[in-house]
Amino acid sequence: MNKSIERRKFLKICAATSIVAVLPLGIYVLDNESRLCQLVEEILTKHLPGRIILQADIEKFSKDFFIERYDIALKTHIFSVLAPLVRVASGFDEDLHGKIDNLERMILTKFLLNSDFFANDAKKKTIIYNGATSNICRTKNPFAQFLTP
Amino acid sequence: MDDHYEMIVIGSGFGSLFFIKQYLNKKPNAKIAVIEWGENRSHSWQVTNNKNSEFSSSNTHAQDSHHKPWNYTIGLGGGTNCWFGQTPRFIPADFEMKSKFNISDDWPFSYNDLEPYYMAAENIMAISGSDAMGKVSPRSGSFPLPPHRVSAIDEIMMAAQPNLHFPIATARSPLALKNRNQCCATAQCNLCPVNAKFTAHNGLTEILTHPNITYFMNAQAREVIHHNGTASGVMYLTNNAEERSIYGDLIVLGANGIQSPAILLRSGINHPQTGVGICEQLGYEYEVFLNGVDNFGGSTITTGLNYSLYDSHPYREKAGAALFYFENRIKHGLRLEEGRWRQVLPLLVAIEDLPQTSNRVSLNSQGQAYVSHANVSSYARAGLQHVHDNIEKVLAPLPVEKIIPLRERPTESHIQCSLRSGHDANKFVVDGDSLHHKMRNLVVVGSSTFTTCPPANPSLTVAAMSLRAADRLV
Ligand SMILES: Cc1cc2nc3c(=O)[nH]c(=O)nc-3n(C[C@H](O)[C@H](O)[C@H](O)COP(=O)(O)OP(=O)(O)OC[C@H]3O[C@@H](n4cnc5c(N)ncnc54)[C@H](O)[C@@H]3O)c2cc1C
Ligand code: SF4
Numbered sequence: 001m002n003k004s005i006e007r008r009k010f011l012k013i014c015a016a017t018s019i020v021a022v023l024p025l026g027i028y029v030l031d032n033e034s035r036l037c038q039l040v041e042e043i044l045t046k047h048l049p050g051r052i053i054l055q056a057d058i059e060k061f062s063k064d065f066f067i068e069r070y071d072i073a074l075k076t077h078i079f080s081v082l083a084p085l086v087r088v089a090s091g092f093d094e095d096l097h098g099k100i101d102n103l104e105r106m107i108l109t110k111f112l113l114n115s116d117f118f119a120n121d122a123k124k125k126t127i128i129y130n131g132a133t134s135n136i137c138r139t140k141n142p143f144a145q146f147l148t149p
Numbered sequence: 150m151d152d153h154y155e156m157i158v159i160g161s162g163f164g165s166l167f168f169i170k171q172y173l174n175k176k177p178n179a180k181i182a183v184i185e186w187g188e189n190r191s192h193s194w195q196v197t198n199n200k201n202s203e204f205s206s207s208n209t210h211a212q213d214s215h216h217k218p219w220n221y222t223i224g225l226g227g228g229t230n231c232w233f234g235q236t237p238r239f240i241p242a243d244f245e246m247k248s249k250f251n252i253s254d255d256w257p258f259s260y261n262d263l264e265p266y267y268m269a270a271e272n273i274m275a276i277s278g279s280d281a282m283g284k285v286s287p288r289s290g291s292f293p294l295p296p297h298r299v300s301a302i303d304e305i306m307m308a309a310q311p312n313l314h315f316p317i318a319t320a321r322s323p324l325a326l327k328n329r330n331q332c333c334a335t336a337q338c339n340l341c342p343v344n345a346k347f348t349a350h351n352g353l354t355e356i357l358t359h360p361n362i363t364y365f366m367n368a369q370a371r372e373v374i375h376h377n378g379t380a381s382g383v384m385y386l387t388n389n390a391e392e393r394s395i396y397g398d399l400i401v402l403g404a405n406g407i408q409s410p411a412i413l414l415r416s417g418i419n420h421p422q423t424g425v426g427i428c429e430q431l432g433y434e435y436e437v438f439l440n441g442v443d444n445f446g447g448s449t450i451t452t453g454l455n456y457s458l459y460d461s462h463p464y465r466e467k468a469g470a471a472l473f474y475f476e477n478r479i480k481h482g483l484r485l486e487e488g489r490w491r492q493v494l495p496l497l498v499a500i501e502d503l504p505q506t507s508n509r510v511s512l513n514s515q516g517q518a519y520v521s522h523a524n525v526s527s528y529a530r531a532g533l534q535h536v537h538d539n540i541e542k543v544l545a546p547l548p549v550e551k552i553i554p555l556r557e558r559p560t561e562s563h564i565q566c567s568l569r570s571g572h573d574a575n576k577f578v579v580d581g582d583s584l585h586h587k588m589r590n591l592v593v594v595g596s597s598t599f600t601t602c603p604p605a606n607p608s609l610t611v612a613a614m615s616l617r618a619a620d621r622l623v
Contacts (some may be wrong), residue, residue, distance in 0.1 A: 105482035
């Protein structure tokens with residue numbers, strides 16, 4: 001075996017790998033917020049056809065969502081820059097449950113639960129975002145019905 | 150002598166506090182000391198700091214990083230702080246595993262022996278539930294609080310399986326009480342924002358502030374002091390790592406299922422079964438998509454319990470029993486389809502495991518508790534397979550669209566069977582009255598003393614066993 005060739009090959013692979021690894025991080029730092037917001041908008045538009053959501057609300061929601069879920073912000077960003085076909089095929093990652101479906105559910109759920117949507121019986125065309133809930137009540141349930149004394 | 154007590158209790162969780170409560174009922178003037186490793190952290194401190202304690206479980210014991218995690222609270226009140234308040238009783242067959250199924254061992258007492266103490270513990274904690282549950286866990290009286298509102302899914306299941314599906318039994322109050330608020334289904338029960346579940350801080354204040362009890366906080370019990378087969382005191386470490394000792398006539402060991410065996414091992418109270426058998430239930434999550442039934446309308450996070458593969462489990466000789474928890478929390482999200490957002494059921498299943506000699510608590514070279522737990526038993530694995538094979542049948546009353554098996558849960562946060570109780574002094578560490586087989590003035594309380602590991606949550610049974618042990622001792 002020619003050791004020097006092997007070594008050169010190895011270095012090339014390392015360089016290529018680090019470019020691939022650093023690239024998304026760079027993009028992430030540069031256009032993180034708008035990228036994520038665009039993805040959120042795509043998801044909400046796709047699943048809430050015919051509803052109106054103010055752009056400012058989408059931006060605010062996107063920001064709040066990824067502040068709370070900082071743990072998935074970078075992954076989601078990388079995810080968002082992948083071509084749709086690659087996204088599905090990649091199986092991506094356990095925390096996103098391997099499927100874009102689950103990321104979409106997470107985002108749609110969080111938005112709807114923190115909006116006036118269910119309070120208005122899902123009937124109003126315009127949906128108003130209420131803002132982030134406190135950290136403590138992360139998964140409040142607007143459908144719960146309580147006993148009365 | 151100032152540092153001499155009638156009773157010294159190590160730890161202040163479920164096992165310890167319910168023992169003290171019953172002891173003081175019988176001997177109101179007893180002078181008691183409690184040695185507690187953690188701090189006294191109020192409900193508001195816990196909510197503000199978003200944690201139950203400054204200790205993390207992983208720093209207070211050592212283990213192989215590839216093995217499953219164990220979860221507990223070090224602090225005044227122990228697990229009463231972080232628990233979720235699920236309180237099903239065990240069922241009679243759980244206490245007779247050997248006689249009924251030729252599996253593992255019988256407990257040294259029966260369900261009937263424990264029943265009055267189940268009632269008492271439920272009353273102390275103001276448990277909510279439906280008396281229909283008496284069909285699986287017979288009752289001599291009613292639950293102190295009415296059941297929570299169940300979901301539309303539970304209603305269908307209850308109508309189809311009236312002997313197997315019930316509203317949850319829980320310490321999350323469905324109504325506002327003097328010392329607790331109404332549960333508002335926010336699903337953060339380890340840090341309940343509205344103080345709705347029973348904790349030592351809201352439900353046992355008379356014990357936490359009792360004039361006869363001296364609490365030694367930030368005091369890590371290291372050893373039970375003993376001579377000639379009699380326990381005489383406890384050596385503990387202060388925050389500054391200073392060694393101190395106090396003395397007493399009766400010692401009650403109620404650290405948790407990991408720390409209690411470690412204390413015994415450090416003390417040289419040598420019973421070969423000390424620490425052997427540590428286990429907990431195997432948890433598994435499913436998500437069920439439904440056609441036309443909305444979920445999440447109940448009044449707390451888990452609204453229904455299903456016993457189809459528990460009480461009437463025909464294969465319990467071969468496979469662990471399973472208890473299904475019907476979740477009313479939006480755990481995996483709403484559905485994406487317009488108008489069908491709520492047609493989904495998060496389902497959690499807890500499967501019985503068995504204590505195995507290969508799983509144990511020992512000490513590492515620093516004298517710290519070390520947990521080895523490589524695997525759950527093949528009995529638990531068979532139980533999980535039995536669930537996979539039968540889940541469609543169990544859910545038959547529902548308009549099921551698809552059942553998605555999700556994942557095994559890393560831990561159920563229950564630590565059991567590390568100081569098992571039983572009649573045979575060679576095989577078990579403590580007897581049927583919670584007394585150490587080798588030291589008759591040493592009581593051991595808590596989930597460590599469970600003989601086997603049924604699928605239901607442990608804490609109500611821990612509380613009932615402590616009430617019984619104190620009642621029988623005094
Ligand atoms: C997140 C979570 C959710 C849970 N939910 C439920 C539920 O819904 N239902 C249910 O039944 N169970 C639940 N549990 C389990 C429950 O907390 C335990 O079953 C219960 O607390 C066991 O009681 P115990 O007395 O054995 O131990 P603990 O309650 O843990 O008490 C042990 C006490 O000993 C102290 N201690 C430990 N070591 C030392 C030492 N060396 N010196 C001095 N003091 C020491 C601790 O600080 C603590 O006060 C849950 C647990 C967790 C972590
Ligand atoms: S569901 Fe919410 S209100 Fe009820 S006990 Fe849990 S955290 Fe508290």
